[in-house]
Amino acid sequence: MKIVLAPQSFKGSLSAFQVAEALKRGILRIVPNAQTVLVPMADGGDGTLDVLLLGTGGRAESCEVAGPLGMKVKARWGVMGEGKTAIIEMAEASGLTRVPVERRDPLTATTYGTGELIRAALDRGYRQFIIGVGGSATNDGGAGMAQALGATLSDDSGKPLTCGGAALAALKSIDISSMDQRIRDSHFRVASDVTNPLCGPHGASAVYGPQKGATPEMVEELDRALEHYAEVIHRDLGIEVKEMPGAGAAGGLGAGVVAFLRADILPGVELVADAIGLSQHLQDADLLITGEGRVDAQSGYGKTVMGVASRAKALDVPVVVVAGSVGEGHESLYQHGVDAVVSITSRPMTLEEAMRNAEQLVKEAAEHIIRLLLTGRRLQSPM
Numbered sequence: 029m030k031i032v033l034a035p036q037s038f039k040g041s042l043s044a045f046q047v048a049e050a051l052k053r054g055i056l057r058i059v060p061n062a063q064t065v066l067v068p069m070a071d072g073g074d075g076t077l078d079v080l081l082l083g084t085g086g087r088a089e090s091c092e093v094a095g096p097l098g099m100k101v102k103a104r105w106g107v108m109g110e111g112k113t114a115i116i117e118m119a120e121a122s123g124l125t126r127v128p129v130e131r132r133d134p135l136t137a138t139t140y141g142t143g144e145l146i147r148a149a150l151d152r153g154y155r156q157f158i159i160g161v162g163g164s165a166t167n168d169g170g171a172g173m174a175q176a177l178g179a180t181l182s183d184d185s186g187k188p189l190t191c192g193g194a195a196l197a198a199l200k201s202i203d204i205s206s207m208d209q210r211i212r213d214s215h216f217r218v219a220s221d222v223t224n225p226l227c228g229p230h231g232a233s234a235v236y237g238p239q240k241g242a243t244p245e246m247v248e249e250l251d252r253a254l255e256h257y258a259e260v261i262h263r264d265l266g267i268e269v270k271e272m273p274g275a276g277a278a279g280g281l282g283a284g285v286v287a288f289l290r291a292d293i294l295p296g297v298e299l300v301a302d303a304i305g306l307s308q309h310l311q312d313a314d315l316l317i318t319g320e321g322r323v324d325a326q327s328g329y330g331k332t333v334m335g336v337a338s339r340a341k342a343l344d345v346p347v348v349v350v351a352g353s354v355g356e357g358h359e360s361l362y363q364h365g366v367d368a369v370v371s372i373t374s375r376p377m378t379l380e381e382a383m384r385n386a387e388q389l390v391k392e393a394a395e396h397i398i399r400l401l402l403t404g405r406r407l408q409s410p411m
């Protein structure tokens with residue numbers, strides 16, 4: 029029996045690799061001779077760097093860069109196993125986890141450190157890039173990243189624009205003539221799990237601003253600033269980003285990477301799946317088990333579970349999803365190649381208890397899945 033284990037992380041409790049390992053232990057407890065193939069997944073958000081390094085046999089690098097609030101942090105980047113592609117996870121430099129809850133401030137948070145990570149990879153000779161966008165603390169449209177790479181963003185008085193999303197309201201002009209010339213010879217692919225536009229009720233500020241500390245008043249201020257930013261980009265760079273799908277990713281970094289790096293924004297799960305050879309691992313598989321921390325109606329929109337399930341469905345491989353919690357609308361997954369959804373919380377418990385015991389609960393869920401699978405096989409056998 030060949031079982032492919034391709035979960036993403038359970039945010040706040042287990043990495044994708046830890047989830048896969050727990051599933052493996054549960055399976056082998058029931059079927060010791062099962063062939064388990066661990067293929068941890070990500071969709072461009074937190075953990076994408078580790079998944080790509082593990083899945084391709086790559087290596088990690090690190091350097092000191094500016095954090096979201098300007099303080100210096102040690103951030104990692106990586107190189108794919110083929111030795112040619114640099115991996116940048118923006119959350120390493122500009123992520124929400126870099127800022128204590130009480131200090132979260134999307135008005136001033138910057139992506140400058142993300143630009144410094146890109147520059148570090150350029151300095152090492154890399155010209156092919158995968159950038160994971162997700163888990164950001166920022167709402168600056170990638171302006172900080174652009175400044176770190178040499179772009180000049182000026183206010184009415186001709187002075188360099190200060191950091192943060194609020195400062196974009198004072199943007200007068202953009203000049204990219206002094207940007208790092210190596211960018212012209214580079215190719216950037218962006219792994220994203222969202223299709224939000226830059227502005228409006230479904231834009232970066234309205235949808236993701238509150239989790240970064242934005243009040244309703246701050247959301248309005250940031251949205252107006254990003255709208256102005258988009259207008260200046262269109263006027264000075266000739267690129268329309270305001271309504272572009274994915275422009276709102278990572279506080280508008282999606283717009284910034286397109287405007288300043290000429291990047292291609294791609295579905296994160298598809299980019300990662302191709303990079304680590306998921307379809308090849310699924311060849312001759314008897315079962316795929318994937319999973320994420322919460323499964324609901326949103327899981328059917330470009331998320332890891334749907335992307336993984338569609339690959340398995342194309343090869344006629346049954347799919348079971350293991351979830352930390354199961355929410356309203358999860359039934360939509362059954363239209364995307366998922367055969368069953370199993371919650372790890374099989375008994376009443378608090379969220380804190382579930383997160384604390386997640387590893388054991390995932391293992392027990394895997395045991396439950398395999399017992400049901402074996403029962404079904406017995407029922408199908410001739411009596």
